[in-house]
Amino acid sequence: MSRRQFRPPPRTSDAPPDDTGCTILHVDMDAFYASASLLDHPHLRGTPVIIGGGGRSVVLSATYEARAFGVTSAMPMTRAKRLCPQATVIRPDHDRYAAISAAVMATFRSVTDLVEPLSLDEAFLDVAPAVRRLGSPATIGQWVRDTIADEQGITCSVGVAATKFVAKLASGLAKPDGLLVVPRADVLTFLHQLPVGALWGVGDRTEEALHRLGLMTIGDIAHTPVDTLRRALGDASGTHLHTLAWGRDERRVQPAVTEKSIGSDETFAHDIDDPDAIHRELLRLADRTAARVRAAGMVGRTVTVKVRFADFTTITRSRTLREATDVSREIYAAARALYDSLGLQRARIRLVGVRMEGLVDVERASRQPRLDDPEQGWREADRAVDRASARFGAGAVRPGSLVSDRRRQSPPPG
């Protein structure tokens, strides 16, 4: 789901575009979370609907009727409701989205094994192995659109091109409910008239920096010396943008992309300054993160704590452990030590987060168990908690300090 939308360049011919060699498809669901939520609220079709939570949350998605009022994803809910007070607000149902996403990905894999999911609602497909069996890339793209509409009741847009980057741009321009082919011969014409912000990797800051250089279109970037771009944006970004501006993108569709970090953070309903409350939140986040690391069959070596203050300034502190771990207790101990080392005296905190980095497969981790290693016991305890959570639901077993006082004081049942 792209946040940046641009108008497609005008077509110069009515002839069907030549999709020879354009085997990369980028498929992007249209307003996915909103469309999926409307499956359970069909009476709201054609009306402004916003998907999001309460309090200090932001808009997850909105129907095109709500977008007409200026509502966009990632916008604070308070502002969205002000812009479109008549909109119906629906709370996100992530289980529902995951189920639909799994079905959509299965449709993709019925076409080709070369499917690279980017998120719940979009993926790259390399259909080269399927062309002989199913037809041209554009034909396959249309079949995917029809199948998803028939089976899931939601629409999607498809970009067809020779590279991932151009296919992704094309799907954004095809929205909503469209398909756009960018023939190989037309790539530079297509690219060079688009604004710099259309480039993958150009956000608000980079766009500002490019505008300061007088660069407004991708064509301007292409015709700027790469050294100028590197000085303004850094070596990697400058080179990367210059390469993309000439339509060069060697990245292949990668079906298996392993996670490099796993973490959780939590914005408090109100800013807090109570160290005990923050420690409890760190424990909860460490617990949740560790469970996800274990579920992924991985262990991590670097623990990072994120703290966002009331004025929205954000700091991170990290520590690399001697050995990789997936033990909740170890992760919490490191996270708490990092937080305490900040020496914050009643600072007003808006958000805290815990993240594990340097992930490796647990089978590949070189942890040497010792007979006197107390963590062996904690690891077994964690495994037992995971099994209980799988059977009785997440949160069925929690650290004692996370059980509310009221509940701890209540008499035992029976």
Add this chain to the structure above:
DNA sequence: TCTGGGGTCCTGGTACTG
């Protein structure tokens, strides 16, 4: 206007090591 939560990648600084 008032900014979520989950990630990846890059950069620049610092510390360590040979």
Add this chain to the structure above:
DNA sequence: TCTGCAGTACCAGGACCC
């Protein structure tokens, strides 16, 4: 033993993406 250097790892923060 000290100094300079290069390579590497780690750390912190920023920008970006969905």
